[in-house]
Amino acid sequence: MTLDLFPDHDDGAGRREELAPGAVVLRGLALPQQAEILAAVDDITSRAPLRHLTTPGGFRMSVAMTNCGARGWVSDRRGYRYDALDPESGRPWPPIPEVFLELAANAASEAGFEGFAPDACLINHYEPGTRLSLHQDKDERDYSQPIVSVSLGIPAVFLFGGLKREDRCLRVPLGHGDVVVWGGPARLRFHGVMPLKAASHPGLGMRRVNLTFRKVG
Ligand code: SIN
Ligand code: FE2
Numbered sequence: 001m002t003l004d005l006f007p008d009h010d011d012g013a014g015r016r017e018e019l020a021p022g023a024v025v026l027r028g029l030a031l032p033q034q035a036e037i038l039a040a041v042d043d044i045t046s047r048a049p050l051r052h053l054t055t056p057g058g059f060r061m062s063v064a065m066t067n068c069g070a071r072g073w074v075s076d077r078r079g080y081r082y083d084a085l086d087p088e089s090g091r092p093w094p095p096i097p098e099v100f101l102e103l104a105a106n107a108a109s110e111a112g113f114e115g116f117a118p119d120a121c122l123i124n125h126y127e128p129g130t131r132l133s134l135h136q137d138k139d140e141r142d143y144s145q146p147i148v149s150v151s152l153g154i155p156a157v158f159l160f161g162g163l164k165r166e167d168r169c170l171r172v173p174l175g176h177g178d179v180v181v182w183g184g185p186a187r188l189r190f191h192g193v194m195p196l197k198a199a200s201h202p203g204l205g206m207r208r209v210n211l212t213f214r215k216v217g
Pocket of ligand 2: 135136137191
């Protein structure tokens with residue numbers, strides 16, 4: 001289907017597109033801090049390396065993941081959960097860098113959610129062919145707080161569905177620096193990422209990095 005968007009501003013960085021009540025895309029919002037953000041991602045992945053988690057059903061996820069923050073999202077044969085320790089090292093996840101916290105709070109506030117203070121940041125790493133199947137973010141205790149999702153590197157098509165798995169999905173192209181926020185009535189909407197097409201980004205090469213901020217509570 002075609003995506004019906006409602007831009008408030010002209011094209012370019014800062015453009016705001018409403019996806020649904022409580023859900024917006026903030027085009028290019030992360031661009032001013034991109035160098036600092038990418039350096040922080042490198043630092044985090046050197047301490048808590050990216051890894052392919054196993055789903056409770058025994059499948060290897062095609063997205064490689066790691067975390068920073070007081071809580072990290074993990075999956076294995078026992079289920080999905082948040083854990084204060086990286087199960088690979090037994091150590092706490094690296095803290096969420098200040099530049100991430102500022103961006104996440106700023107994005108949430110632009111979307112109408114004031115005072116967002118995430119305690120978890122999942123870092124997703126995609127390569128061409130990688131996909132993320134439709135799911136809800138519902139392992140958090142606190143649904144009053146939004147999800148803030150930052151895209152870096154090669155483009156992806158984000159699927160943004162409804163509150164039921166079978167609801168139709170918007171196909172939202174996301175590029176380097178774009179930020180999506182969903183909360184309030186949109187907090188439990190299904191979402192996912194289509195298999196990435198081969199592409200190259202000047203800074204990241206054939207990779208897409210996504211930062212997803214949550215307040216686990
Ligand atoms: C997620 O749902 O955790 C990630 C979404 C994305 O990579 O854009
Ligand atoms: Fe998600």
